[in-house]
Amino acid sequence: MAARLLAHEVSDLCLGKPPLKSLSTSATVRHALAALNSTHETHISLWTCNHQNHHSFFDRPIISPCRCVGKISMVDIICYLCRQDSLTSPSAALDSPVSVLLSPDSAAVVRHVEPATSLVEAIDLIINGAQNLVVPISSRTTMNSKRKQNLQNGISIAPTTHSGGEEFCWLTQDDVIRFLLSSIALFSPTAAYSVEALGIIDSEILSANYHSPASAALEAITASLADQTSVAVIDDDGILIGEISPFTLAHCDESVAMAITTLSAGDLMAYIDCGGPPEDIIRLVETRLKERGLTRLLDEFSPYSSSDDESSQSPVTVKSGRLSRSSSYSARITRMAEAIVCYPGSSLVAVMIQAIAHRVSYVWVIEEDCSVVGIVRFSGMLEVFREHLERMMS
Known part of the structure; x- marks a missing residue:
């Protein structure tokens, strides 16, 4: 059982993971906002290439190779809009390059790995600061499904196929923890110890x-x-x-x-x-x-x-539909x-x-x-x- 766990590769954790929806670094904050409001996902990956599956604002030639350079969420946009210069000129802030949302350590937060990367190597990367591991996956987007892209507000939110026909997914800390929980018996008696005894309570909050x-x-x-x-x-x-x-x-x-x-x-x-x-x-x-x-x-x-x-x-309704009194909530908002x-x-x-x-x-x-x-x-x-x-x- 222990040998079987150690033999796992990141590709084993990618089974059933959906392809990443991507945004080009040439986009603006307004584009990022539209993309987030058009999907149920909380993060959008940023790439240094443009893609075969264009969003409405992608109009430049495909550049190879494609590489994920970071990720953004609504939180990044909210914090950016709270800056003094953004408060005084919100329209100009929205038209700024999406790169203004990236932190200096974005390259370390998002790491590309091969499907054959071992589980242990993946854990080491996460311990050392990686939050998302970008993994190539087999293309599962058929021509028929490409024609049935989900469009909201004029923005395509279909999975993006990168140059060479590649698609990617990403693995998070949550994915790895869930995977380890499925084999928790192998970590006995450690898993039964208290968090205090294990010394993993961080007092710096x-x-x-x-x-x-x-x-x-x-x-x-x-x-x-x-x-x-x-x-x-x-x-x-x-x-x-x-x-x-x-x-x-x-x-x-x-x-x-x-x-x-x-x-x-x-x-x-x-x-x-x-x-x-x-x-x-x-x-x-x-x-x-x-x-x-x-x-x-x-x-x-x-x-x-x-x-x-x-x-x-009339009930209060937030325009993106993310939090709304008049609408039902997704099970993920718990x-x-x-x-x-x-x-x-x-x-x-x-x-x-x-x-x-x-x-x-x-x-x-x-x-x-x-x-x-x-x-x-x-x-x-x-x-x-x-x-x-x-x-x-x-």
């Missing part, structure tokens, strides 16, 4: 005070996206109230930039709650934007139709701003299952009084499994 301006947490939100963690929202006594999670923000509309600019961290949690932003908080955002002379944001990103007619009782927590004595396997069930890559660790101890991340779990695999190989 990102946090924001419940009453502080949400804009003050912008740097922490950006860092949490890069770390694949979250920002803890705590009170004056250090008690965990909730969180501002990149996972939740990734399912929101770009209009959340207005909420971050005007609300407190506590009110922002209510705004991004899966029930949709409450009407009173939406009106508060509008009022504060007008007071600050930021009406251009309302014109560009307003998620509702402002009206003084009190008889109008949590709100409430933080997912465990205790120092919780077992590794229990925390794994908890994180996977809520589709996050971390779990907060708290004491009985709800004070924050730290955070357990998938990367820390993988280090434990990597050490166990090392012993299995020796």
Whole structure:
């Protein structure tokens, strides 16, 4: 059984994975926003080539070879739109090159690997900072399916075939953790040890005070996206109230930039709650934007139709449909701003299952009084499994 696990290659983890939907680095932030709003995926891969399966804004010759140079999400766009220069000129910000959304370490975050790369090698890459492993897969897009591309807002969101007819998928920390969980019996008794005993509780956390301006947490939100963690929202006594999670923000509309600019961290949690932003908080955002002379944001990103007619009782609807009171939610949106927590004595396997069930890559660790101890991340779990695999190989 141990030898069989060690013999696995990344291609084994790619079975059933859909081909990546791609965006050219020659696109703009507005194109990236349209692409994200036209798909149920939370991330779009960025490539240095243009493709045979053109989006409506791809019109240059194909350049070979194609290479993924990074990934972007709605969180990247939201944080970018919260910058001072973007607030004063949102239209110009949207017309900027999409490359402005890439972090300096994007090349290390996204790594190309061959299908024959071993599971152990893949784990090592993730431990060393890779978040997505880009793997070539056999082309499964037929000519018929290409003709039936799903179009929304004039943007093609069909899987992209790169030069040479190649398609790619990517593997994440979540994919590897799920795969290891299927063979968890091989990691006995390590998997039954507590996260405290294993020493994987990281006490260095990102946090924001419940009453502080949400804009003050912008740097922490950006860092949490890069770390694949979250920002803890705590009170004056250090008690965990909730969180501002990149996972939740990734399912929101770009209009959340207005909420971050005007609300407190506590009110922002209510705004991004899966029930949709409450009407009173939406009106508060509008009022504060007008007071600050930021009406251009309302014109560009307003998620509702402002009206003084009190008889109008239509439900609030976010324009992208990502978070909407009047629409049903996808099963993948299963949590709100409430933080997912465990205790120092919780077992590794229990925390794994908890994180996977809520589709996050971390779990907060708290004491009985709800004070924050730290955070357990998938990367820390993988280090434990990597050490166990090392012993299995020796």
